[in-house]
Amino acid sequence: MSKRAIIIGAGLGGLLCARILSRKGLDVTVLEAADVPGGLLHSVDWDGIPCEQGFHSVGGLAPGEALEKIFRPLGLMDLPWYRANVDEGFPFLRLNADSELEKQHILHPYQQSVWRLKGGGDTLANALAEGLDIRYGKCVVSIDNQVITCGDNSSFEADVIIADLPPRQCLKLVKDHIRPSFIHRLDKLETGRPIFTLYCLLEPGCVEWQSGAIFLDGKLMIHFAEPETGILELLCFGEESPEKMLSLARTRLPGLKVTKYRSALFPGYGILKHTGTDYLSAKTPLPYLYLTGQNIGLHGILGTAVSALNTCKSIRL
Numbered sequence: 001m002s003k004r005a006i007i008i009g010a011g012l013g014g015l016l017c018a019r020i021l022s023r024k025g026l027d028v029t030v031l032e033a034a035d036v037p038g039g040l041l042h043s044v045d046w047d048g049i050p051c052e053q054g055f056h057s058v059g060g061l062a063p064g065e066a067l068e069k070i071f072r073p074l075g076l077m078d079l080p081w082y083r084a085n086v087d088e089g090f091p092f093l094r095l096n097a098d099s100e101l102e103k104q105h106i107l108h109p110y111q112q113s114v115w116r117l118k119g120g121g122d123t124l125a126n127a128l129a130e131g132l133d134i135r136y137g138k139c140v141v142s143i144d145n146q147v148i149t150c151g152d153n154s155s156f157e158a159d160v161i162i163a164d165l166p167p168r169q170c171l172k173l174v175k176d177h178i179r180p181s182f183i184h185r186l187d188k189l190e191t192g193r194p195i196f197t198l199y200c201l202l203e204p205g206c207v208e209w210q211s212g213a214i215f216l217d218g219k220l221m222i223h224f225a226e227p228e229t230g231i232l233e234l235l236c237f238g239e240e241s242p243e244k245m246l247s248l249a250r251t252r253l254p255g256l257k258v259t260k261y262r263s264a265l266f267p268g269y270g271i272l273k274h275t276g277t278d279y280l281s282a283k284t285p286l287p288y289l290y291l292t293g294q295n296i297g298l299h300g301i302l303g304t305a306v307s308a309l310n311t312c313k314s315i316r317l
């Protein structure tokens with residue numbers, strides 16, 4: 001009989017693990033707290049306008065490049081990707097230059113090629129979710145001796161459990177004994193700053209659509225053009241005043257006229273990776289429990305995809 005795997009969270013990491021393990025013949029179910037797939041890939045609705053959360057551009061999708069090698073076997077290269085201006089990758093050169101490993105694995109692909117996707121993160125999330133057994137509205141509240149319980153009191157038993165959650169959040173759910181040194185190590189890891197996003201609905205034709213990065217007083221602000229929806233997204237680390245962000249954006253886009261705006265604060269890229277010791281393995285002290293997602297290994301679409309591959313390879317079947 002095939003092994004039963006339960007994946008907690010239908011973010012990019014969880015969905016990729018589900019696809020990979022299903023192809024290996026495991027009986028896979030994904031439990032997702034929300035009522036849609038994708039986590040940060042999913043767009044949020046603003047008066048009928050889909051606004052991206054954690055998906056703008058990706059690097060390394062040209063033939064033979066890093067992300068293409070992961071996405072092609074999963075059929076994801078059939079999606080409507082298109083090549084973007086290479087400047088859209090530049091913000092990440094500064095944002096993620098924390099360690100040599102990040103430079104190699106995240107920055108280099110952006111220098112090779114930058115890509116966007118018609119329909120944005122939802123297109124990727126829906127393609128990944130297709131055909132998988134995903135149970136929505138299932139917020140996991142405990143993991144006890146291979147039994148997972150959700151907030152609605154439903155429970156699921158599994159041979160293998162993968163958590164696409166921040167590791168500390170995952171451990172809070174675990175009722176089994178975990179050696180204190182592992183908990184202590186997780187407690188010591190630093191989490192990166194949140195990302196503040198200002199969604200601006202532009203007056204049609206006021207500026208030419210353009211993405212890029214602007215620096216002022218050492219602070220970085222990225223602007224992502226979403227001409228499909230008429231939205232210009234301004235992103236920076238930590239909360240910032242919308243007026244300040246808009247006046248900074250006008251230094252690059254002088255005719256900018258914003259009809260209305262709204263803001264959101266996202267938890268960011270998870271655990272900071274300064275040195276090799278900040279990189280967590282997918283394995284936990286519990287033989288049945290594995291981690292995946294942007295907190296394991298590297299963040300971003302590429303980083304999370306590499307982590308999903310590593311998680312699936314780590315599983316003792």
Ligand SMILES: Cc1cc2nc3c(=O)[nH]c(=O)nc-3n(C[C@H](O)[C@H](O)[C@H](O)COP(=O)(O)OP(=O)(O)OC[C@H]3O[C@@H](n4cnc5c(N)ncnc54)[C@H](O)[C@@H]3O)c2cc1C
Pocket residue numbers: 008009010011012013014031032033034037038039040041053054055056057058059138139140141164165195197235266267268269292293294295299300301302304
């Ligand atoms: C503002 C912003 C912009 C970004 N832009 C880019 C970009 O342009 N390019 C790029 O490469 N990367 C970008 N990223 C990074 C990228 O979005 C993430 O690295 C990646 O999507 C993380 O996926 P994940 O699976 O680790 O986590 P998540 O997407 O957070 O998925 C976790 C899932 O678990 C679910 N969940 C949580 N708790 C429970 C529970 N108890 N029970 C059941 N389900 C649960 C959540 O609902 C969610 O669906 C951006 C990130 C941010 C914040």
